[in-house]
Amino acid sequence: MDFRPLNDTERRQLINALRGNAESDRAILMDRRDTSFLGTADEVPDEEVISAIKSVPCHY
Amino acid sequence: MRWLQTARGWLDDLQRSWHRPHSSPPVARGAVSTPLSYGPLERVLLTDGVGRTLFEEFDTHRQEARGEEETGWLLLGLREAREAVVVATLPAGTLRDASVAHVRFNSNAQVLASRIVRQTDRRLTTLGVVHTHPGSLRHPSDGDLRGDGQWVANLRGREGVFGIGTADGVPTSSDLFAYQPRPHVQCLKGLRFSWYALHQGDSGYRPLPVELTIGPDLARSLHGIWSTLEFHAERIERLYRQQSGLRFEVVADEWGPGLLLTLPLADLGDSLRVLIRPKEVRYYVLRSGELLEVHHHDEWVDRGVYLLLAELAARA
Numbered sequence: 001m002d003f004r005p006l007n008d009t010e011r012r013q014l015i016n017a018l019r020g021n022a023e024s025d026r027a028i029l030m031d032r033r034d035t036s037f038l039g040t041a042d043e044v045p046d047e048e049v050i051s052a053i054k055s056v057p058c059h060y
Numbered sequence: 061m062r063w064l065q066t067a068r069g070w071l072d073d074l075q076r077s078w079h080r081p082h083s084s085p086p087v088a089r090g091a092v093s094t095p096l097s098y099g100p101l102e103r104v105l106l107t108d109g110v111g112r113t114l115f116e117e118f119d120t121h122r123q124e125a126r127g128e129e130e131t132g133w134l135l136l137g138l139r140e141a142r143e144a145v146v147v148a149t150l151p152a153g154t155l156r157d158a159s160v161a162h163v164r165f166n167s168n169a170q171v172l173a174s175r176i177v178r179q180t181d182r183r184l185t186t187l188g189v190v191h192t193h194p195g196s197l198r199h200p201s202d203g204d205l206r207g208d209g210q211w212v213a214n215l216r217g218r219e220g221v222f223g224i225g226t227a228d229g230v231p232t233s234s235d236l237f238a239y240q241p242r243p244h245v246q247c248l249k250g251l252r253f254s255w256y257a258l259h260q261g262d263s264g265y266r267p268l269p270v271e272l273t274i275g276p277d278l279a280r281s282l283h284g285i286w287s288t289l290e291f292h293a294e295r296i297e298r299l300y301r302q303q304s305g306l307r308f309e310v311v312a313d314e315w316g317p318g319l320l321l322t323l324p325l326a327d328l329g330d331s332l333r334v335l336i337r338p339k340e341v342r343y344y345v346l347r348s349g350e351l352l353e354v355h356h357h358d359e360w361v362d363r364g365v366y367l368l369l370a371e372l373a374a375r376a
């Protein structure tokens with residue numbers, strides 16, 4: 001288990017997630033392997049973004 | 061391989077001049093929500109930073125040796141229920157495949173740039189594409205429709221934003237600021253961007269009203285090192301996928317801009333750092349608060365990192 005302190009970005013993301021959960025019932029995602037914070041439901045997975053970028057067609 | 065010197069002063073100087081990625085603004089109460097379903101786009105909202113990038117870089121492109129070719133940008137931003145908010149532009153790249161009649165983006169650098177931009181806000185998604193036409197065709201072509209019609213299936217709401225840049229206007233002395241002759245058109249100094257939306261299954265594009273708001277182009281600091289990104293993109297991408305915790309920052313000092321990679325090491329606070337500039341790659345190790353420059357200038361970033369990790373493991 002990794003007990004290191006959160007960095008600034010991770011702390012900000014966690015605070016935003018907690019606020020979204022408290023105010024808007026937005027889900028907080030948890031890693032099933034170690035229960036660590038995985039973000040919120042409104043985040044877009046890397047794979048979705050990268051798949052779209054790689055498949056941009058030729059434009060004419 | 062030997063340690064050269066401590067570089068505490070270098071670190072301090074560099075940290076003062078770092079162009080840290082723009083952090084997400086605090087989420088205002090009720091201001092941000094993810095809709096469960098997306099309706100048809102009613103407008104595209106550009107930050108002023110994005111608007112400036114498009115007009116400035118289109119103008120610059122036309123003055124370059126390849127200025128007759130088509131060029132373009134990928135758009136990143138937020139997809140709300142009925143609008144798209146564009147906050148970052150990823151250029152087609154110098155390694156694009158282009159002519160006067162087509163452009164295919166170099167996606168390797170765009171993938172890397174998307175990872176860098178999304179470090180601080182993972183809500184950002186792909187919204188669409190802007191590309192230019194050398195002539196006066198202010199509408200996407202039939203060829204565009206065939207490709208985009210399938211591509212939009214990859215986007216949130218199965219709908220994309222598409223901009224067409226043309227340079228068929230007449231610059232006037234009164235061109236102090238951009239104007240909109242029609243809701244979906246922006247003009248400035250002879251340049252014009254016309255905006256459209258396309259949903260999966262549509263038989264054609266529909267004009268999409270465009271509006272501006274105040275905000276940055278989150279990727280603009282990357283544009284100055286884009287050719288460097290393109291050169292190293294594949295190897296950095298590989299490293300990113302193999303090493304969780306790898307972070308990116310755009311830096312600038314008297315030697316010019318660069319990309320700084322930081323890879324955490326096992327001990328708390330320790331890290332391996334790679335500074336990538338257009339003509340060099342430098343490696344550093346931060347251990348116990350002391351920055352050590354390594355005499356090791358492997359041009360291939362992933363190989364350089366693994367050789368350095370192996371060296372550190374051997375010394376542990």
